[in-house]
Amino acid sequence: xxxxxxxxxCETGVESIIELTDAEVAELAVQAExxxxxxxxxDAKAQALVDLKASAKAKLIAGSPLTAEEADTLVx
Amino acid sequence: xxxxxxxxxxxxxxxSTVGSGGAASIDFNSIPSTYTDxxxxxxxxxxxxxxxxxxxxxxxxxxxxxxxxYLSGSGSAASSGSIARFIGYSDAAxxxxxxxxxxxxxxxxxxxSNNKSLSGDLVQETNATAAYSVMSAHxxxxxxxxxxxxxxxxxxxxxQFSTAxxxxxxxx
Numbered sequence: 014x015x016x017x018x019x020x021x022x023c024e025t026g027v028e029s030i031i032e033l034t035d036a037e038v039a040e041l042a043v044q045a046e047x048x049x050x051x052x053x054x055x056d057a058k059a060q061a062l063v064d065l066k067a068s069a070k071a072k073l074i075a076g077s078p079l080t081a082e083e084a085d086t087l088v089x
Numbered sequence: 090x091x092x093x094x095x096x097x098x099x100x101x102x103x104x105s106t107v108g109s110g111g112a113a114s115i116d117f118n119s120i121p122s123t124y125t126d127x128x129x130x131x132x133x134x135x136x137x138x139x140x141x142x143x144x145x146x147x148x149x150x151x152x153x154x155x156x157x158x159y160l161s162g163s164g165s166a167a168s169s170g171s172i173a174r175f176i177g178y179s180d181a182a183x184x185x186x187x188x189x190x191x192x193x194x195x196x197x198x199x200x201x202s203n204n205k206s207l208s209g210d211l212v213q214e215t216n217a218t219a220a221y222s223v224m225s226a227h228x229x230x231x232x233x234x235x236x237x238x239x240x241x242x243x244x245x246x247x248x249q250f251s252t253a254x255x256x257x258x259x260x261x
Contacts, residue, residue, distance in 0.1 A: 018115070019115045022118050044143070055163070
């Protein structure tokens with residue numbers, strides 16, 4: 014059995030529970046791929062920023078010159 | 090002296106609470122055209138295995154002609170991008186138990202004859218370092234009146250006690 018959806022008729026207030034068609038299930042799978050790609054991209058961006066900040070901090074402590082990208086993470 | 094009750098400017102059109110069987114989407118159909126704007130408020134959690142899971146929308150059962158921009162914050166980093174019909178995240182199975190997201194979609198001039206704009210403001214609720222907040226702006230490049238809107242879990246099902254409330258807004 015496929016997942017169901019809830020349909021509410023705003024004129025009558027009647028709520029129905031309807032099983033998804035195979036086409037609707039396939040459409041959801043396409044959405045899932047896009048979402049997974051998006052999430053991976055966001056996670057990579059977030060990790061890159063964390064790494065950059067850590068590198069900037071280590072260089073500051075060591076008295077080493079920072080790259081422009083590293084310096085950008087410190088500007089308030 | 091005589092007082093008259095002011096006309097309500099925000100009226101509940103319909104609502105739904107997901108039952109024990111779950112629901113892949115919550116679809117409001119046959120929306121009356123008697124208001125100026127629509128406001129959809131919701132509290133959602135789904136059964137995806139992650140801490141959060143995407144929510145998408147469709148309008149009048151259509152998934153075409155949408156464009157979107159979003160701004161997302163995870164608690165440690167901000168990001169932005171464009172994903173058609175994506176409005177933000179619901180809590181999912183790995184989020185703190187019994188927590189639900191909190192969100193709102195606002196749709197001005199939904200019954201007019203211009204293209205339709207929507208804005209979304211969603212936050213995820215979980216006791217963890219990462220919890221996502223997403224603001225989004227959408228354009229549905231269709232001039233038909235909006236008569237149906239759906240909240241769709243991303244390859245998952247909204248779990249029991251998820252709720253959605255559709256309000257009509259009148260400016261007088």
